[in-house]
Amino acid sequence: MYRYHTEFLLSATSAAQFPASSVPEIAFLGRSNVGKSSLINALLGEPAARVSSTPGRTRAINFFALHASSQVRPELILADLPGYGYAKLSRSISAEWPAFINPYLATRDTLAACVCLVDMNVPPQPGDAMLAQYLDSIHRPRILVGTKADKLSGNQRVVATKRLREALETDEILVCSAKDGRGIAALWKAIHGVAEAQGNLRTAK
Ligand SMILES: Nc1nc2c(ncn2[C@@H]2O[C@H](COP(=O)(O)OP(=O)(O)OP(=O)(O)O)[C@@H](O)[C@H]2O)c(=O)[nH]1
Ligand SMILES: [Mg+2]
Numbered sequence: 001m002y003r004y005h006t007e008f009l010l011s012a013t014s015a016a017q018f019p020a021s022s023v024p025e026i027a028f029l030g031r032s033n034v035g036k037s038s039l040i041n042a043l044l045g046e047p048a049a050r051v052s053s054t055p056g057r058t059r060a061i062n063f064f065a066l067h068a069s070s071q072v073r074p075e076l077i078l079a080d081l082p083g084y085g086y087a088k089l090s091r092s093i094s095a096e097w098p099a100f101i102n103p104y105l106a107t108r109d110t111l112a113a114c115v116c117l118v119d120m121n122v123p124p125q126p127g128d129a130m131l132a133q134y135l136d137s138i139h140r141p142r143i144l145v146g147t148k149a150d151k152l153s154g155n156q157r158v159v160a161t162k163r164l165r166e167a168l169e170t171d172e173i174l175v176c177s178a179k180d181g182r183g184i185a186a187l188w189k190a191i192h193g194v195a196e197a198q199g200n201l202r203t204a205k
Helices: 036-044 101-107 126-137 154-168 184-198
Strands: 005-012 025-030 061-067 076-080 111-119 142-147 173-175
Touching: 025 036, 025 126, 025 184, 036 061, 036 076, 036 111, 036 184, 101 111, 111 126, 111 184, 126 142, 126 154, 142 154, 142 184, 154 173, 173 184
Parallel strands: 025 076, 025 111, 111 142, 142 173
Antiparallel strands: 005 061, 061 076
C-alpha cells in the first residue's frame, strides 16, 4: 500500500477552473455508479472521494493532490470524472458529458493515463469500448480495470474477464475490487508505471 497525504484540491465545472498542471495526473473514467470514487478511496486507503448513492449526480471533475510524506509539491494528481451512460445509451460517447470533458481528455498536458472502469457483473456496454477507442484515437494511455470483482465467484470471474477482453479487444485488463482490495496493488503499479514514463515521480514509500 502506498501512503500519501491526500489533499482535496477543487471541484471543476469548467476548463477555467482546472488546477495548474504540474505533476503527472491520472483520471478515472467509466459509467455512472461503476465505482470510480470507491476505487480512488481504495487506492488511497481513506474516504477522500465521495461515494454516491444517487448515480450520475456528479457533473464536475474532482481533483486530489497526493503528497509523499512532508513534501509540499504533490507527486501525483488524481481526477475523479463524472460518469457517463447512466440515463441512456448515447450514440456518441461524449454526447451527454459536460462540454469540458473532451477538451480535458484531449489537451490536459500532464494527464499521464486514464483509468477506465468497467463493471464485471454486467455485460460490457458499447460505451465502454467507445471510450477505449476514443482514448486511443487521441493517443492517451489507458489502464483498463474490471471492477466489483468481489461480487463474482472464481469461475464467474474467469468468464467475465474473458468477456471483457473480447469486448475491449485487449488482454490487458486489471481485475479489481474496491471492497476486498483485489488488484489494488497491481493498479498502483500500473499508475506508477505511466506516471514514471511521464517523468517527475520520485519513489513513493
Ligand atoms: N461490491 C462492490 N461494490 C462497489 C465496488 N465499488 C463501488 N461499489 C459500490 O457501487 C456504488 C457506486 O460507487 P461509486 O464509487 O460512487 O461509483 P462512481 O463511479 O463514482 O459513481 P458516479 O460518481 O455517480 O458516476 C456504491 O454503492 C459503492 O459502494 C466494489 O468494488 N465492489
Ligand atoms: Mg463518483
